[in-house]
Every structure is written in C-alpha cells, then in structure tokens.
Amino acid sequence: MQFATKVIHAGVEPDPSTGAIMTPIFQTSTYVQAAPGDHKGYEYARTQNPTRTALETNLAALENGTDAICFSSGLAAQDACIKLLQSGDEILSVNDLYGGSYRQMVRVYGPWGLKSRYIDMYDASKVEAAIGPDTKMIWIETPTNPMLNIVDIEAVTAVARRRGILTVVDNTFASPYLQNPLDLGADIVLHSATKYIGGHSDVVHGCLIVKNAELAQRLRFLQNASGAVPGPQDCFLVLRGIKTLHLRVQRACENAEVIARYLAAHPKVSKVFWPGFEQHPNHAIAKKQMRGFGAMVSFDLKDNSLEAANRVLSGTHLFSLAESLGGVESLIGHPASMTHASIPREERLKVGLTDSLIRLSVGVEDVRDLVADLEACL
Numbered sequence: 001m002q003f004a005t006k007v008i009h010a011g012v013e014p015d016p017s018t019g020a021i022m023t024p025i026f027q028t029s030t031y032v033q034a035a036p037g038d039h040k041g042y043e044y045a046r047t048q049n050p051t052r053t054a055l056e057t058n059l060a061a062l063e064n065g066t067d068a069i070c071f072s073s074g075l076a077a078q079d080a081c082i083k084l085l086q087s088g089d090e091i092l093s094v095n096d097l098y099g100g101s102y103r104q105m106v107r108v109y110g111p112w113g114l115k116s117r118y119i120d121m122y123d124a125s126k127v128e129a130a131i132g133p134d135t136k137m138i139w140i141e142t143p144t145n146p147m148l149n150i151v152d153i154e155a156v157t158a159v160a161r162r163r164g165i166l167t168v169v170d171n172t173f174a175s176p177y178l179q180n181p182l183d184l185g186a187d188i189v190l191h192s193a194t195k196y197i198g199g200h201s202d203v204v205h206g207c208l209i210v211k212n213a214e215l216a217q218r219l220r221f222l223q224n225a226s227g228a229v230p231g232p233q234d235c236f237l238v239l240r241g242i243k244t245l246h247l248r249v250q251r252a253c254e255n256a257e258v259i260a261r262y263l264a265a266h267p268k269v270s271k272v273f274w275p276g277f278e279q280h281p282n283h284a285i286a287k288k289q290m291r292g293f294g295a296m297v298s299f300d301l302k303d304n305s306l307e308a309a310n311r312v313l314s315g316t317h318l319f320s321l322a323e324s325l326g327g328v329e330s331l332i333g334h335p336a337s338m339t340h341a342s343i344p345r346e347e348r349l350k351v352g353l354t355d356s357l358i359r360l361s362v363g364v365e366d367v368r369d370l371v372a373d374l375e376a377c378l
Helices: 003-009 050-062 073-083 099-108 124-130 153-160 213-226 233-242 245-264 281-288 306-313 345-350 367-377
Strands: 068-070 090-094 114-121 135-141 166-170 188-192 207-209 271-273 296-301 331-333 358-361
Touching: 003 050, 003 245, 050 068, 050 207, 050 233, 068 073, 073 099, 073 166, 073 188, 073 207, 073 213, 090 099, 099 114, 099 135, 114 124, 124 153, 135 153, 135 306, 153 166, 207 213, 245 271, 245 296, 245 367, 296 306, 306 331, 306 358
Parallel strands: 090 114, 090 135, 135 166, 166 188
Antiparallel strands: 068 207, 188 207, 271 296, 296 358, 331 358
C-alpha cells in the first residue's frame, strides 16, 4: 500500500454497528464484561480505547513499524523512552535539540542519576568515539531543532547496533511522509503528533513506533502504568489530520523552498538554515534519507541584535508569532526566548543558536503572500 493510501485507509474500517466511515469517538472510561475476564478486548480506557487502537494501527503503518503506542504529548512519549533506562545509564544526544527534550533529560531525570551528554552527530565516527561504558541510548533529532542539522540515521544506528545501544529518532520535523527511521535501523521513532501528523494546531499528542515485539510490550506497559495516555477525542483529531498529511507536507515543503531561497538572497539576512541547499553540510545525507527537505526554515539577520529580531517577529501578519510548528498556518518564532529558553545561553551559542535567530514553520498558504509578508517586515 502506497503512503497516500495508507494515510486514509490503514487501520481504519467502517464502524460495524452503523457503517460510519469515520472512526467513532469512543467516549467511555470502562467496558462491560460478560464474566470476569470475558470481554471484547477492552477492559479499561487507560489501557485500551478503540479510537486509540485505530490511530495506533495507522501510525504503525505510516512508519513501516509493527506497533505504535500513543501518549498525551510528545514529551510524555519521550518520558516512556527514558523510563527504559536505569539510574547511572547515559543518553548520548545530538547537541541541537528541542529545549523541552533537553529540560526533561537534565532537570527531571538528572537528579535521579540519569546522565546525558550532547555532541555534534554530523559524523558517525564522532558518535562512536563519544560512546562511554554507561551509554545505553542514543537520541537523534534530524532535522534538528532549530538549526536544521542532518544526522545520518543509517550510519549512527549501525554504530549503536554494534555496541548494543538503543536508538531513538525524533522524527517530528520530517514527519513519516518525508522520512522513515525504522527502515534506516532505528529502534524507536518518536513524534510529537501535535505537529505535522495532527497538522491543524488543535490537539496535543505524542507517539512511539517500533517493530520489535519485546520493545513494544515494554513501552505499552509504561504507557499503561504511568497513565500519560491521550483521550479518544485527541486520537480522533489526529486520525482526522493524518488523512491529509501527504498533501499538507508536500505543499509546505514546496513553499519552504521558495522562502528559503528568497531569504538567502535578501540583503538583510546573513544566513539561512535549510537542508535543501547544496552547501548545507549534510545535504547529501538529507537527499539520501529524506523524500524532501522539510518545511522548517531558520535564518539569522546581519544586524544580529535581539532588537532587530524583535522587529521582524512583531512585524509579520500571516506568519503568526507562536510556539509549535507543523500546522496548516505559517508560524514565526524566536527559539532563544521561546522553544529553547530552557537551554543555557552558552550552550545555545555553541551550536549557533543566537539571540537573533528566527525560526519559521512554513504552512500551506499561497507562497506569494508569505513572501510578501516577510518582505514587508524585513
């Protein structure tokens, strides 16, 4: 089944009781049993819900996995991954990642004895050299947030597999439409489904996808035991959003390319970060492992002051100043004070995340209007 067919049909069947073509919202907390243990596969809604089951089946198909496990947010999904580890274990992570991921690793799990280190994963040989005796998980974002660096998933996961280390790929920026990390050797794929998968800025959701039965069982246990599960309404909204995933991401990518090239030629812009440029350090890897270069674009100003950035950030009309990404509408954000404020400034500067860096989530509007909006504020 091809991707455009999967998004509409995988895991979705007409409701047998009514023939409804849309998956019903099973708004229930419990299920009646004929006798103790004699039920129809559902006992309690924290553990199972038919709306969630349909979504999990669909997500597993989109990432070419066997199991998907849904959570109340992307960070709840990350939390379950980290709970696979023990005190004293170490996570080796890419050094340019979402601020909330960094915050959870350092400030939530650090006091419990979990160690985390942050390195440049541009070259897989650097990853192998950085692995220590306590390294039990390698955490990859690609493209990274917000510098849009590219990590060679196949090369890094091959290193991890030789060393018996679990690999997690946060695939939020790419979406399953552009990239499938399980096919490249990853053990776990994570999505903040709030973003491209949901696609309409109306739900908070997260998921993990695997193709190892034992790993799926462990993660499902954590999902149920910790209870950070999505409600059926949330699952319905994500399932609804998925049906247009391929159309939305394709259009957003096309728009992003126009905008990235426009910004690169603008006299007030010093640098544009977008993996589609041939001069991007890992452009060849992006071209190999992705089916497009994504709809996220970051750029820095020649006047690299916070004041100059604020003038741009407050001067747009179609690009809305807001956190998050991946919706049909275009967003503009300031990572240093918004999504990445929890990362110390000296750490941000090491990876090039300056106080004037601006991040765009390019939506599906007419690109001529988006360019005109940027032109006016620049």
